[in-house]
Amino acid sequence: MQKSIHILFIIVFCATISIAQTKPEAIRVIMIGAHPDDCDGGGGGTAIMLSSMGYAVKFVSVTNGDAGHQIEGGGSLAKRRMAEATEAGKRFGVTYDVLDNHDGELTPNLNVRLQIIRKIREWNADVVIAPRPNDYHPDHRYTGVLVQDAAYMVAVPNVAPDTPPLRKNPVFLYFQDYFQRPNPFRPDVAVDITSVFDKKVYAMAAHESQYFEWLPWIGGYANEVPASKADRLPWLTKRLSRRITPEMMQSIEKWYGKERAAKVKNVEAFEICEYGTQPGTEEIKRIFPMLGK
Numbered sequence: 403m404q405k406s407i408h409i410l411f412i413i414v415f416c417a418t419i420s421i422a423q424t425k426p427e428a429i430r431v432i433m434i435g436a437h438p439d440d441c442d443g444g445g446g447g448t449a450i451m452l453s454s455m456g457y458a459v460k461f462v463s464v465t466n467g468d469a470g471h472q473i474e475g476g477g478s479l480a481k482r483r484m485a486e487a488t489e490a491g492k493r494f495g496v497t498y499d500v501l502d503n504h505d506g507e508l509t510p511n512l513n514v515r516l517q518i519i520r521k522i523r524e525w526n527a528d529v530v531i532a533p534r535p536n537d538y539h540p541d542h543r544y545t546g547v548l549v550q551d552a553a554y555m556v557a558v559p560n561v562a563p564d565t566p567p568l569r570k571n572p573v574f575l576y577f578q579d580y581f582q583r584p585n586p587f588r589p590d591v592a593v594d595i596t597s598v599f600d601k602k603v604y605a606m607a608a609h610e611s612q613y614f615e616w617l618p619w620i621g622g623y624a625n626e627v628p629a630s631k632a633d634r635l636p637w638l639t640k641r642l643s644r645r646i647t648p649e650m651m652q653s654i655e656k657w658y659g660k661e662r663a664a665k666v667k668n669v670e671a672f673e674i675c676e677y678g679t680q681p682g683t684e685e686i687k688r689i690f691p692m693l694g695k
């Protein structure tokens with residue numbers, strides 16, 4: 403009797419493993435931002451859609467956010483933001499990692515480059531999404547540089563030898579931005595996130611210290627934040643609606659067709675980085691199966 407239970411357990415265990423291996427989680431996505439709310443804005447809608455399809459999606463913040471507030475700061479703020487990021491991760495359906503580097507003091511140094519290489523390797527990432535190195539904020543700029551610096555090294559065994567290298571260089575993409583110099587963002591991929599935009603806003607609202615306190619204060623619109631919690635989500639929805647540029651619209655038409663493009667209200671766009679694996683149209687459709695649907 404004991405033995406047959408044992409065999410049954412092994413069969414169930416093996417079956418579970420084989421089901422886990424054949425789930426459509428072949429694609430593993432890691433988004434890397436400077437602060438514990440950056441990935442959310444750049445790729446949160448796409449993350450919601452991919453994770454609902456069974457993809458493995460991780461957000462990483464390269465800094466702990468300990469400078470992002472007008473009253474609080476240091477360790478207690480970092481702790482608060484960690485809790486906010488964890489809650490946001492739950493709402494997005496992703497795991498959220500926060501690296502313990504100071505906010506506002508990030509530099510493109512070897513130590514942080516190695517941290518990022520390890521994160522990409524540990525996640526066994528097929529796709530890495532990060533900011534371009536063109537940005538008003540030095541932490542954003544250097545996160546862009548740091549991820550570019552990791553883009554080849556993730557496959558080099560002698561670099562960070564404590565973490566096994568990737569056998570295939572991932573596809574590297576950039577989050578969308580509106581900066582024009584030295585070159586404007588090119589929307590190679592545009593994802594229609596209209597159907598999940600409300601969910602995205604709800605998930606981003608988990609970062610209370612940011613969207614209802616710090617960003618309104620530094621942006622000079624603190625007096626516009628609704629006092630009642632019930633009014634805050636509709637207010638944030640308006641604030642987070644992003645402009646769709648003509649280039650983004652062209653990309654939407656390319657991927658979804660004109661008829662559908664006319665109905666699109668919210669978009670997340672990505673540019674292909676030159677340094678990783680270069681995906682063709684079929685590979686892009688494999689990474690983003692929602693395109694055209």
Ligand SMILES: [Zn+2]
Binds near residue numbers: 436437539542
């Ligand atoms: Zn940021």
